[in-house]
Amino acid sequence: MPPLIFAGECRNLQAKLAACATGEAFWLQGGDCAESFSHFSANRIRDSFRVLLQMAVVMIYGGGIPVVKVGRLAGQFAKPRSADMETIDGIALPSYRGDIINGSEFTADARIPDPRRLVKAYNQSAATLNLLRGFSSGGYAGLQRVMQWNLDFMGRSDEGQQYLELAGQVDDAIQFMTACGMSPDNPLMNETDFYVSHEALLLDYEAALTREDSTTGLWYDCSGHFLWIGERTRQLDGAHLEFARGIANPLGVKVSQKMEPSELVSLIATLNPENTPGRLAVIVRMGADQVHKKLPGLVRAVQQAGQTVTWISDPMHGNTESCNGYKTRRYDRVRAEVEAFFDVHEALGTVPGGVHLEMTGDNVTECLGGGSSIEATDLESRYHTFCDPRLNAEQALEMSFFVASRLRRRKQTRCLLHR
Ligand SMILES: O=C[C@H](O)[C@H](O)COP(=O)(O)O
Ligand SMILES: C=C(OP(=O)(O)O)C(=O)O
Numbered sequence: 001m002p003p004l005i006f007a008g009e010c011r012n013l014q015a016k017l018a019a020c021a022t023g024e025a026f027w028l029q030g031g032d033c034a035e036s037f038s039h040f041s042a043n044r045i046r047d048s049f050r051v052l053l054q055m056a057v058v059m060i061y062g063g064g065i066p067v068v069k070v071g072r073l074a075g076q077f078a079k080p081r082s083a084d085m086e087t088i089d090g091i092a093l094p095s096y097r098g099d100i101i102n103g104s105e106f107t108a109d110a111r112i113p114d115p116r117r118l119v120k121a122y123n124q125s126a127a128t129l130n131l132l133r134g135f136s137s138g139g140y141a142g143l144q145r146v147m148q149w150n151l152d153f154m155g156r157s158d159e160g161q162q163y164l165e166l167a168g169q170v171d172d173a174i175q176f177m178t179a180c181g182m183s184p185d186n187p188l189m190n191e192t193d194f195y196v197s198h199e200a201l202l203l204d205y206e207a208a209l210t211r212e213d214s215t216t217g218l219w220y221d222c223s224g225h226f227l228w229i230g231e232r233t234r235q236l237d238g239a240h241l242e243f244a245r246g247i248a249n250p251l252g253v254k255v256s257q258k259m260e261p262s263e264l265v266s267l268i269a270t271l272n273p274e275n276t277p278g279r280l281a282v283i284v285r286m287g288a289d290q291v292h293k294k295l296p297g298l299v300r301a302v303q304q305a306g307q308t309v310t311w312i313s314d315p316m317h318g319n320t321e322s323c324n325g326y327k328t329r330r331y332d333r334v335r336a337e338v339e340a341f342f343d344v345h346e347a348l349g350t351v352p353g354g355v356h357l358e359m360t361g362d363n364v365t366e367c368l369g370g371g372s373s374i375e376a377t378d379l380e381s382r383y384h385t386f387c388d389p390r391l392n393a394e395q396a397l398e399m400s401f402f403v404a405s406r407l408r409r410r411k412q413t414r415c416l417l418h419r
């Protein structure tokens with residue numbers, strides 16, 4: 001199996017992750033909770049890519065800093081589950097663990113793990129990454145197309161209108177730069193960097209794609225650029241940390257309200273013993289009402305230990321609830337967790353380095369509220385996720401405007417402080 005990515009790309013991404021730790025850039029990571037074989041299509045890949053482009057333009061324009069675009073794409077198949085078994089109407093079957101392992105259909109056959117799925121997931125990841133590379137370097141991401149990136153259904157929404165107004169201002173700025181002599185063929189105008197990421201959960205798969213880099217002698221997991229260890233598998237004495245500390249990729253680790261400060265310091269020391277900037281992101285997912293209680297202690301402990309990490313907010317996984325038999329998240333609580341994340345760092349003088357969202361470019365009804373005003377009775381109409389509920393394109397774009405407003409506020413505060 002050829003590697004899917006090249007070690008040099010990981011080194012580039014590591015430098016960008018380091019820039020997010022100091023506030024010189026901002027990390028935008030988004031995509032499906034679980035990619036699936038049945039939803040594999042060029043249009044879906046394009047729409048996810050496009051809404052991430054739109055979000056990045058909004059955040060760049062608001063914050064005045066580069067935005068590092070990272071998809072939860074081209075490998076985000078394997079899913080940890082809270083329970084080994086799923087019971088419906090008295091029938092208990094093994095839980096669905098992602099298309100790379102078993103099927104989501106509630107039948108005994110579908111739930112039997114099938115190793116052929118590993119190969120199918122690899123091939124789909126390769127095809128997805130190939131198309132993303134084409135979009136990134138082939139002109140689709142050209143800034144002069146900023147007005148065309150609107151998704152069809154977005155035109156009617158407030159977010160869509162708000163985006164078009166901002167895109168118009170970006171367009172004016174581009175025309176100004178072109179009039180000043182910047183060539184429209186400048187790569188800055190036509191190409192963009194885009195990276196892929198997934199949870200390093202299935203160690204057999206990840207190990208099979210781990211290669212020694214001929215230029216450095218270091219080992220890279222070539223299944224994706226950025227890999228993270230999940231909340232359920234971050235035990236200090238566990239196999240996942242042992243695997244992760246052996247690869248040179250930039251890494252993330254998910255951290256809930258259960259994490260103790262001393263444990264986090266030990267975990268960081270394990271994954272980043274050289275204290276290399278950009279090596280490690282701590283992805284905080286606590287729930288909106290836990291962040292103010294638990295995050296300050298973690299940040300202070302890391303500061304006191306002199307450790308360098310990039311702090312990222314995952315405002316999704318701590319805010320899951322059940323409604324009408326559906327797993328859902330309320331946009332207001334998702335936004336409140338991001339707000340609390342920025343507030344805590346602002347109070348401590350540390351840096352909110354990025355966000356990590358479960359989202360889609362599709363017009364789904366999986367998360368309540370937001371500009372789409374999705375209500376409990378709407379959930380059944382377009383609930384397509386294979387695991388956790390995702391922000392739809394409107395809600396994701398709305399979130400980017402909120403993040404942009406906080407980045408702008410931080411920029412203004414920094415200007416005042418450095419006068
Ligand atoms: O994506 C994260 C986890 O795999 C997911 O939240 C687990 O969902 P469950 O609690 O329904 O098992
Ligand atoms: C499993 C996930 O999250 P967590 O480990 O934080 O529950 C995920 O991001 O898909």
Ligand SMILES: [Mn+2]
Binds near residue numbers: 033358387388
């Ligand atoms: Mn999830």
